[in-house]
Amino acid sequence: MLEILNNPFIVRAIIAIVLISFVSSAIGSLTIFREQSFLVAGIAHGALAGAALAIFLDYYRILPEMSPIAGATVFSVIMAVTVGFFSSRGSEAHMDVIIGITFSMAMSLAILFVSMIREYAVQAWGLIMGDLLLLTSMDLLFLIIISSITVFLVTLFYREFVLIAFDEEGARALGLKVLLYDYLLLILTALSTVVLLKGVGAILVYVMLIIPAAAANKLAKNASNVMILALLFSLISGFLGLILAIILDLAPSALAGLIATTIYVITLMIKRA
Amino acid sequence: MPGLRSETAVDVRNLYVSYGDYLALENISFSVPHPSVTAIMGPNGAGKTTLVRAILRLIDFDEGEIKVFGLDVRENESEVRNLIGYVPQRERVREHIPVRAKDVVLLAKMVRLGPLSLPTKRDIEEVKSALKSVLLPREAWNKKFSDLSGGQKQKVLIARAIVLKPKLLILDEPFSGVDTVSQREIMGFLSKLKDKGISIIIVTHDINPIVEHIDNILLLNRRKIAFGTPQEVLTKENLSKAYGISVKVIVHGGACYAIIGDRHA
Numbered sequence: 107m108l109e110i111l112n113n114p115f116i117v118r119a120i121i122a123i124v125l126i127s128f129v130s131s132a133i134g135s136l137t138i139f140r141e142q143s144f145l146v147a148g149i150a151h152g153a154l155a156g157a158a159l160a161i162f163l164d165y166y167r168i169l170p171e172m173s174p175i176a177g178a179t180v181f182s183v184i185m186a187v188t189v190g191f192f193s194s195r196g197s198e199a200h201m202d203v204i205i206g207i208t209f210s211m212a213m214s215l216a217i218l219f220v221s222m223i224r225e226y227a228v229q230a231w232g233l234i235m236g237d238l239l240l241l242t243s244m245d246l247l248f249l250i251i252i253s254s255i256t257v258f259l260v261t262l263f264y265r266e267f268v269l270i271a272f273d274e275e276g277a278r279a280l281g282l283k284v285l286l287y288d289y290l291l292l293i294l295t296a297l298s299t300v301v302l303l304k305g306v307g308a309i310l311v312y313v314m315l316i317i318p319a320a321a322a323n324k325l326a327k328n329a330s331n332v333m334i335l336a337l338l339f340s341l342i343s344g345f346l347g348l349i350l351a352i353i354l355d356l357a358p359s360a361l362a363g364l365i366a367t368t369i370y371v372i373t374l375m376i377k378r379a
Numbered sequence: 380m381p382g383l384r385s386e387t388a389v390d391v392r393n394l395y396v397s398y399g400d401y402l403a404l405e406n407i408s409f410s411v412p413h414p415s416v417t418a419i420m421g422p423n424g425a426g427k428t429t430l431v432r433a434i435l436r437l438i439d440f441d442e443g444e445i446k447v448f449g450l451d452v453r454e455n456e457s458e459v460r461n462l463i464g465y466v467p468q469r470e471r472v473r474e475h476i477p478v479r480a481k482d483v484v485l486l487a488k489m490v491r492l493g494p495l496s497l498p499t500k501r502d503i504e505e506v507k508s509a510l511k512s513v514l515l516p517r518e519a520w521n522k523k524f525s526d527l528s529g530g531q532k533q534k535v536l537i538a539r540a541i542v543l544k545p546k547l548l549i550l551d552e553p554f555s556g557v558d559t560v561s562q563r564e565i566m567g568f569l570s571k572l573k574d575k576g577i578s579i580i581i582v583t584h585d586i587n588p589i590v591e592h593i594d595n596i597l598l599l600n601r602r603k604i605a606f607g608t609p610q611e612v613l614t615k616e617n618l619s620k621a622y623g624i625s626v627k628v629i630v631h632g633g634a635c636y637a638i639i640g641d642r643h644a
Contacts, residue, residue, distance in 0.1 A: 269487065281460040332477060
């Protein structure tokens with residue numbers, strides 16, 4: 107079993123799972139605290155549209171060598187900032203509508219671009235389903251950089267983010283620049299989405315970013331425990347998914363998603379018992 | 380110190396606040412002496428919270444001037460914020476986030492100190508003494524905020540404000556959803572705070588439980604109806620003007636009580 111670690115793709119997958127788990131614990135918890143999980147689903151589809159556009163631009167030699175990940179990053183950040191801009195001018199119910207609209211637009215664009223790249227659509231397919239076992243060294247480097255930035259900034263401003271989520275008005279009265287923190291969190295959420303997009307695919311970004319934190323939030327006694335438990339749940343889902351995928355020859359991200367949702371159902375049962 | 384020099388905690392002059400076309404506050408002027416306990420009362424939609432938000436600079440105002448301890452709030456935003464402790468309406472707090480009672484207080488303390496600060500022994504001691512001073516039972520300190528009773532939650536939020544050592548404490552509807560015993564306890568230690576030289580402003584729709592502890596009342600309905608001592612303000616004419624209905628006033632033990640029925644008063 108251990109010689110499997112000689113396979114660089116497996117090693118890269120293992121590192122990616124660790125990175126995804128840290129990002130998912132940091133951003134997932136804050137997203138649950140802010141009750142903005144729908145935003146993650148929206149941004150994930152924005153990222154997919156960006157990736158598909160990049161493949162299209164490369165395919166037609168309009169912007170050769172444009173990497174899908176670069177496209178996904180640009181699109182998801184634009185989408186997050188747009189949602190932030192419009193929702194800062196309205197109520198929270200308003201934000202749901204804005205995310206819904208940008209979500210639909212992003213999804214339509216994604217389908218449009220994928221349909222335009224024809225035989226290269228398989229590349230986009232990888233971003234929809236995730237290609238945990240096909241990561242290159244460059245992909246991994248990108249994931250390491252983005253994950254480190256995200257985890258560093260969330261740790262640095264953790265108290266501010268929690269206070270704003272807990273009591274936005276109180277935070278503003280304390281003199282916190284809430285809007286600035288909101289934009290920072292939106293951009294970090296967008297970047298995290300891209301990290302997960304590469305690892306588990308657009309469809310499962312929501313599952314892996316939100317579900318471990320949602321399960322942790324049900325069990326934890328304080329906010330930092332939510333992050334620790336979410337990290338643990340993500341690692342369990344990721345590694346168990348990977349091991350089962352190798353044994354059963356199935357998609358690791360799908361198995362990880364199923365394990366994460368199972369963990370959530372178990373926490374629900376524990377809470378009810 | 381109080382007594383040496385007469386100080387004004389809040390001075391509002393000709394204040395106008397609007398939301399788009401809707402004029403929420405019109406030509407409000409009053410001045411809160413320091414230290415004192417002042418209640419802001421009026422019907423729903425009277426602009427009570429709007430007024431508080433303008434003082435805290437959570438919203439901007441169209442015209443007029445607000446000074447807190449002589450400082451113009453527009454020009455000295457951060458200095459003014461350091462002078463004020465704010466206790467928002469409890470419904471505005473998102474309770475699904477698991478935060479322990481003592482952490483709610485510590486969080487505010489640490490956020491004030493900045494991102495890279497670590498809690499010192501002294502910070503922890505200050506948190507403990509704030510929780511003690513609001514009479515929160517010790518067994519509740521480690522409980523999740525969402526597991527506390529209405530009165531306990533309110534006490535935690537007040538402890539969070541006073542741990543920052545404000546000169547002025549502003550509370551928005553601190554007694555809604557709070558049992559009578561806790562109401563009395565809360566009002567009791569708020570009065571003690573005044574004795575220690577902290578001015579208190581309480582926004583409330585129900586003045587009766589606290590009327591004995593109040594120095595001044597601002598009666599509001601988008602305009603100032605009256606400002607003065609409870610005896611001066613709580614008259615049939617003023618209350619009818621504010622609430623638009625006939626109001627019964629009962630005088631008991633030198634204090635006036637307004638009977639405004641089920642309407643938010």
